[in-house]
Amino acid sequence: MSNSETFSKSNLNRDLFAISLDASLKTSLQAQLLEALRNLISASPNLVGARLPASRALASELSISRTTVQAVYDQMISEGYLVTRQGSGTYVASEITHLSQPQPSPRPAGPAIEPWRPFQTGLPDQSLLPNRQWARHLERAWRAPAPGLLARPDPLGWYPLREAIADHLAAWRHLPCDPGQVVITSGAREAFEVIFHGLLGSGKQIAIEDPCWPKLHTILADTGNTGNPIRIDHDGLDAARLPAGIDATIVTPSRHYPTGVSLPMPRRVLLMDWARQTGAMVIEDDYDSEFRYRGQPLPSLSGLDGLTNTIYLGSFSKLVSPALRIGYLVVPKRLLPNTRSYLDRVGPRASLIPQPALATFMDSGEFAMHLRRMRRIYARRQSHLLDALAPVSDLLNLHADSSGMHLCVLPRAPLTDRLSDIEISKRAEGIGLRISALSAQCALPEKMQGLLLGYAAFDEDTLSEAAVQLIAILRSER
């Protein structure tokens, strides 16, 4: 059936083709078809005017004789359900409303589209995706699928994508690994589920940075573990402050979430020493470090450690689009058997549909090109936002950030005396801005005050406008 046919026609054909006839019943096939077609037309006023398939086509679809179909059509024409038009076929008659059952209430409209609001964090600018290229990769991957795509799926993911990720990690993150160590997941939450349900077990003491990604508390609670928040300082997490009895530490060394500080080399060495001495694991969440604007990126912690006591987490949500729902983890080789047996048991969750397309998108170099383009655009947006906020440099500590997709802006004393970050966040929400308060992402007492201003997903005009609105809030007397 071609796409150019009307929607009613498609529905009619779909419904006709769904009819099952049973030759073993006492009722004749003809009577069965007659009743089914009558019911269908009576129940669907929107079929008025729809064209029926040719008797030969319907007969073939239902595996019955054409004579039977023609007899049913003739009967229904005589009953007024159907009409014929000279030389053009059989249609549902327009005068059958008296036959209709009560019309179903009209379907409610779908939910309104909820746009992203400035200064939402953690979001790429999806309007800049290379859509035509991406769509072509999808089309090519599935037009004549590779045999492996239709065979028994590897619960660890599509192997060519795992290869492409290993190449990417070696080139961008100084993390050499075997593609077999890369495990595709449906996102960060599933990655943590694999770690906690499949590798470490529950009931564990997990050290987390404070502040941290708020969902981490939910994930730890849902997987039956206890989070131990450790306040970070201007150099990130200090392993010397980890209490005894910790089973694993979750850390964002490239760029601490949400403050943006990078863990310096001595702190990295200290953390790796701690892991070796205690036998604990370090889980490196490397969520957006590809967007680095100045200076050489530090190698990933997992690369430094040679994936011995580390598990590495990455995602395409920020590099490409959250629509993919594709993340991954890279596990030490000794943990692979447990990873596999866990995933064999619960089954893969990540769709295979995007995986071969993402693999060829990466192999073609278009992915790296996209990252570099986004890096230039995001760098410009960050400078633009800093310029736009310059009028309130007496109230906010404004510094360029060498990486990332949002600024974590700390307030100066004249502001902190008047307005908490929570209060600013609330007022911003009231006028259509989404500003996360830093204190809301702290679990420990003496919460840090700050504003998280995502800039990556918003063009410069939008950022200018939103900055004006934010300035008005900060300057307001009450």
Next chain:
Amino acid sequence: MSNSETFSKSNLNRDLFAISLDASLKTSLQAQLLEALRNLISASPNLVGARLPASRALASELSISRTTVQAVYDQMISEGYLVTRQGSGTYVASEITHLSQPQPSPRPAGPAIEPWRPFQTGLPDQSLLPNRQWARHLERAWRAPAPGLLARPDPLGWYPLREAIADHLAAWRHLPCDPGQVVITSGAREAFEVIFHGLLGSGKQIAIEDPCWPKLHTILADTGNTGNPIRIDHDGLDAARLPAGIDATIVTPSRHYPTGVSLPMPRRVLLMDWARQTGAMVIEDDYDSEFRYRGQPLPSLSGLDGLTNTIYLGSFSKLVSPALRIGYLVVPKRLLPNTRSYLDRVGPRASLIPQPALATFMDSGEFAMHLRRMRRIYARRQSHLLDALAPVSDLLNLHADSSGMHLCVLPRAPLTDRLSDIEISKRAEGIGLRISALSAQCALPEKMQGLLLGYAAFDEDTLSEAAVQLIAILRSER
């Protein structure tokens, strides 16, 4: 970059474009680029002969001057890293192997493709997918994505897909529902997680059919619930046998898994009465009832109940492909707020990539066409398998099944005296057949004996051959 360029070139460009230069460092940009390019070429023997981007292009990518790039190229030509070819550009020289670091060990080959083996159950014939149509739907959906696809995603799924599913359920399963009640999941496991973590809670007493889908035991254990197996009879589950204190019953009324029996109307009424009287929920797992070969399908239990005390589960794994990882549940309206707050908390897991394509695939009528085509083919395969097994009708109870994708064949006395279903399954495994033993899917004592023979995914020649092998096992003396 076009796909026609060589792989080495792509890798070289990707790595070059990943270089970050820092104008604030003491080292000049030229020295930084020189060092980066030297390291890159030394470390990658497979780059020999690769063409470098034109100096203008690289300068633009790295946001530095063309003079700087040309100076680096010149320096490296003089050092022997690069060569120029008249009028055709700059290439990595072929005599630089002495510069190379130890060559990395060659990447291991990917895992071998594991084909599906006869008589694997629960599997559609994916070689018959309308690939070109499906690929076109994917390409169209993402070439110029609908604005809603890039906006804040609804954790319940892409609305047009939920509409298409509601249309399908009304037409094929006599289950009228509002698209808002349809919740897209990444498969049956996530659907049960939504039910148990989001709606019913854990620590519940859940009645399940015995035998049943083996993963159900895992899912109940993982979600912290207790399964209460109830032995089914030739009419399926008898609600009169449900013990007191049951919070929910999971049932496969259209076609019991794995025996294939259909729950007759009086039993359905009894089950619905039980739910109303006890306040318990009935979870209807309707996993493949679209493949009905004879007779009118009974309306879904959820349709009969008007989605009051029922939750309906469906999936596209068997109708289209397990590669999609798209399933869904349909929940009573009063449970929608809890469903939404659970999914807001844990986030969606189903990829958005296949969802708009699946929606247009369904709306175009091509999905229904595919189902009808598969129905005809699977019906033929079932008859073919029954014919092929006719020589052992003294050992097996062979009956045509009015629906489904596998036969559940019960052994006759001469066979049961000699060989258990487990023993047959083991011997079959040894010669490359996958035959599940019915007794392995029973939890209660006095396990039922039987063989599950999936036929849907295998063509007639394969089924003939496999039947001959199975007959040999059944006739063998030891």
